[in-house]
Amino acid sequence: MGNKLYHHGDLRNSLIEAGIELINQEGVKRFSLRKVSALCGVSQAAPYSHFQSKEDLLKAMQDYVTEQFMADLERSIQSYTNQNDPGVLVQMGKSYVMFFINHPHYFHFLFSQPCMTVNLSIEGDAAENFQPFELLRTTALRVFEKDKLSKEIIEDTIIALWATVHGLASIATMKNVHYDKDWETKIEDIIWNK
Amino acid sequence: MGNKLYHHGDLRNSLIEAGIELINQEGVKRFSLRKVSALCGVSQAAPYSHFQSKEDLLKAMQDYVTEQFMADLERSIQSYTNQNDPGVLVQMGKSYVMFFINHPHYFHFLFSQPCMTVNLSIEGDAAENFQPFELLRTTALRVFEKDKLSKEIIEDTIIALWATVHGLASIATMKNVHYDKDWETKIEDIIWNK
DNA sequence: GTATAATCTTAACAATGTTAAGATTGGAGG
DNA sequence: CCTCCAATCTTAACATTGTTAAGATTATAC
Numbered sequence: 001m002g003n004k005l006y007h008h009g010d011l012r013n014s015l016i017e018a019g020i021e022l023i024n025q026e027g028v029k030r031f032s033l034r035k036v037s038a039l040c041g042v043s044q045a046a047p048y049s050h051f052q053s054k055e056d057l058l059k060a061m062q063d064y065v066t067e068q069f070m071a072d073l074e075r076s077i078q079s080y081t082n083q084n085d086p087g088v089l090v091q092m093g094k095s096y097v098m099f100f101i102n103h104p105h106y107f108h109f110l111f112s113q114p115c116m117t118v119n120l121s122i123e124g125d126a127a128e129n130f131q132p133f134e135l136l137r138t139t140a141l142r143v144f145e146k147d148k149l150s151k152e153i154i155e156d157t158i159i160a161l162w163a164t165v166h167g168l169a170s171i172a173t174m175k176n177v178h179y180d181k182d183w184e185t186k187i188e189d190i191i192w193n194k
Numbered sequence: 195m196g197n198k199l200y201h202h203g204d205l206r207n208s209l210i211e212a213g214i215e216l217i218n219q220e221g222v223k224r225f226s227l228r229k230v231s232a233l234c235g236v237s238q239a240a241p242y243s244h245f246q247s248k249e250d251l252l253k254a255m256q257d258y259v260t261e262q263f264m265a266d267l268e269r270s271i272q273s274y275t276n277q278n279d280p281g282v283l284v285q286m287g288k289s290y291v292m293f294f295i296n297h298p299h300y301f302h303f304l305f306s307q308p309c310m311t312v313n314l315s316i317e318g319d320a321a322e323n324f325q326p327f328e329l330l331r332t333t334a335l336r337v338f339e340k341d342k343l344s345k346e347i348i349e350d351t352i353i354a355l356w357a358t359v360h361g362l363a364s365i366a367t368m369k370n371v372h373y374d375k376d377w378e379t380k381i382e383d384i385i386w387n388k
Numbered sequence: 389g390t391a392t393a394a395t396c397t398t399a400a401c402a403a404t405g406t407t408a409a410g411a412t413t414g415g416a417g418g
Numbered sequence: 419c420c421t422c423c424a425a426t427c428t429t430a431a432c433a434t435t436g437t438t439a440a441g442a443t444t445a446t447a448c
Contacts, residue, residue: 237397
């Protein structure tokens with residue numbers, strides 16, 4: 001009765017988004033299921049209708065962000081005319097930075113929390129790695145295929161490209177650094193001059 | 195009265211060592227002050243006579259291992275005749291691996307727990323880095339000084355050397371890989387052939 | 389030998405993850 | 419429209435945890 005519904009309607013996503021906010025404000029250390037429940041105006045045990053455990057919610061939070069990020073990057077790549085042209089890397093790099101300019105809280109959530117496991121290894125099992133990094137890597141490998149470069153140089157170039165783009169995202173999402181319409185051209189310039 | 199002493203005698207170190215054992219067996223997630231206290235045959239609040247908090251004990255556990263490791267490495271370096279000879283790096287590498295062959299549980303404690311913060315960056319703040327890594331780095335810089343190599347090549351060589359040595363330690367401390375008297379010569383060969 | 393500081397114990401508190409049992413509700417099938 | 423069922427949510431409770439307070443015990447300095 002009234003405006004208080006027994007059924008929340010979209011509790012699963014609300015818990016995920018409130019969880020990200022909570023971690024950004026208090027850190028993963030002070031994150032708790034009960035606090036997230038309270039933020040969603042819901043009882044302490046409500047999350048257990050959607051998640052098996054606290055760890056399960058945390059994993060879902062990571063997947064939630066990563067999936068949006070991946071969808072954005074894949075859309076960006078496929079919208080480019082020539083998939084083998086180096087320009088596709090610049091296009092992807094722009095999207096990489098832009099995604100976090102549009103969602104700065106996602107950047108802090110993913111990369112500023114020591115226990116949010118984001119694997120970034122070249123040699124290790126690719127399947128366990130941060131998916132956006134692997135997407136950048138396979139895209140770059142396709143672009144560089146025709147160039148007959150040594151494996152080492154290619155891998156180093158990929159790391160350099162990723163570092164540039166990730167660094168830009170890190171700077172752009174810092175507090176007091178505001179979005180500027182010149183950012184897009186800024187990003188293009190920096191990546192091209194690599 | 196009897197053999198049960200009111201004063202433990204060496205509780206601080208016992209807590210640290212029992213804590214390392216507990217983390218190796220159950221993981222940092224299931225580590226708790228009360229369990230460590232029980233393992234030491236002491237009441238739940240006893241740790242607070244030696245540590246301010248759980249975090250404080252965890253930090254002390256890391257420092258405890260790192261200090262022993264550093265002392266070992268420094269002794270190894272200083273025992274070598276010529277501090278500028280490349281051989282000092284081999285000597286140090288041998289000690290690096292040997293330390294963890296002699297203390298395999300320290301390796302797992304330091305490197306297999308996601309929340310044990312071990313920084314290993316080249317560009318970042320050196321003071322925040324894993325001290326043994328910085329020691330290897332400064333030693334290598336001294337050895338390579340006369341060679342007039344580019345900074346990039348030197349840094350890459352340092353990474354390669356560290357990776358070799360650390361990888362050997364990782365393999366050597368795996369279960370079912372037992373210490374063998376040939377390990378020392380094995381290590382020498384692998385590092386020299388780099 | 390006594391005062392004092394260090395060390396340890398017991399007891400309690402609030403916060404947390406998790407489960408059990410039951411209430412409420414939306415929607416499918418009659 | 420009505421009924422039944424599964425999904426969703428609530429309340430209540432439990433064990434575990436970090437931490438503090440108050441006091442007991444012991445080592446050590448004087």
